[in-house]
Amino acid sequence: MILLVPIDFPGDIDYLRDRLRKGFRTRVEVSLNGLDPKPFFNPDRRQYSSASIIERLERDAEGAASKVLAVTGLDLYIPILTFVFGEARLNGRCAVVSSYRLDNRSYGLPSNPSLLDKRLFKESVHELGHTLGLVHCNDQECVMKSSTYVEEIDFKGSWFCRRCGDCCAPALAGLK
């Protein structure tokens, strides 16, 4: 089972849950009580530490879920980088993804909800892919291709390429 944990997420999390269910063909549930974002806030950077979120998830996520994905509308960072779209523990249990930099409005463009949904789905699959042991892929179409700016996300596909799919098949089977 995959558990989604909302942290100040303004979007439609049920829609994301349904798409992930279809994609991974496994149970996906939304945690009833989300997390309070305050402890993750860095006042100097006015951003939220993705590493602290993952640490917290690892410490206290409910037992039944094999993977835990926090979904947030907050701006995430790691110390060395100006921002991240999300973060995951390679081969781990927990990941986090943010819609903040996926939203056209943060680039001064008009809102585009369906594009935002697509991007959030891709980045969610991408971070979950890392927890399934996948590293970045050079296939342009593959969702595991690394994206460091938002348009790159639009170029790639929404699912694993054949090789990545084969690679994580055993781990995927373990989800069910």
Add this chain to the structure above:
Amino acid sequence: MTQRVSMLIVDDEPSVRDSLLQWFLQEGFRVETAAEAMEALEKMGNSNFDIVLLDIKMPGMDGIELQGRLKEIDSQLVVIIMTAYASVDTAIQALKQGAYDYITKPVDPDDLSRLIRNASEQRRLLRENLSLKEEIRSLVSTEQIVGKSPRMLEVFDAIRTVAQTDVTVMIQGASGTGKKLVARTIHSNSKRKYFPLITLNCGALTDALAESELFGHEQGAFAGARYRRKGKVELADRGTLFLDEIGNIGPKAQMDLLRVLETRRFTRLGGNAVVEADFRIISATAKDLEEAVKEGGFSEDLYYRLNVFNIRLPSLTQRASDIPPLVDHFVEKFSVAMNKPFTGVSSGAMELLTQKASWPGNVRELQNAVERAVVVGRPPIITASDFAGLVAPGGPSADVVLPLAEMEKRHIQLALDKSGGNVSLAARLLGVDKATVYDKIGKYGLVY
């Protein structure tokens, strides 16, 4: 195929280390981290890395100094400096000392990923270039022994006989007869050719240094041993250890050497672990070692262990018929190198060279004479007057004004020769930094 990139992250801040570790693990890199300088040096000593991400400001040793030490271990290492604030001065200082680039924290993810992509590409090119250079060098070296005289045909025969075996070889010959070249040719025609040929210049080896040079040392083995270092014997594993100027080695070093030749096992200085190494020995000497053994200056046991198969190189006067092909060979070599289209030497010049009564510096002296003539001569033909320095008593070039760059080139080559190809040592002799020496090696295409 593409090799997996390996990276070492050095930062005293745990959150920086961890987040970079995660980031690059997801790139599919092999990643290790170190919290401080000593840990970084230790990890460098134990394993190879392509890229080091290095925080410039750390307690203990600063990033610039650490960069220097890391580069001593691997001169091709790609170092990227991380700095918390835009301190241009220190960043530029780091660049001057060979850092690949620097980043100011925090950095845009796209910039970081582009930088790392370029850095790994650079590292790949360096590695390819290095192996290509070695390949070219070994190709050249098999060609470079020029000559058809009866004495040289004997030498070629001997090389052919012994190269494919693992037999210990001793090369005897006066200075400038090409002992190093013969050693290289044997190695590059042996089954060990894909593994290193490690040269130990025994002339520069004092008894005090011998043990750590040969066997390496563990961190803390003595004052100044701040990290583990592999010795020449360990570096030569699966390859060939070439002991140049073996006749100049001190009594203590003779014993150390004898011990490892007998057992092929040793311990690093300050360590207990027994290390095994599989290497072939080629030694070279200009001295008559048999004489030295009789006089008690050289260990008899060591002599017999080294002198299993003996190759004696003739002096240039003993192979005078090789002078014309050697001259042609050097003219071609230096014409290409200096981009001066010479077709050869005049008959008068050739006569001068073949009639010369003695060549105390042997082939090297001849090579130097041709090189100088190519510098001063005017294409297409080198004439006898271009060899003016040669006939003048008191040695060549005393009265010829050479271009400054030519002097610099020769001087650096001399330092490299004296240091047995050890760039650090050559830099110290010249009183400049290693980067400068590497720079000139590239500029002049020097051999070391």
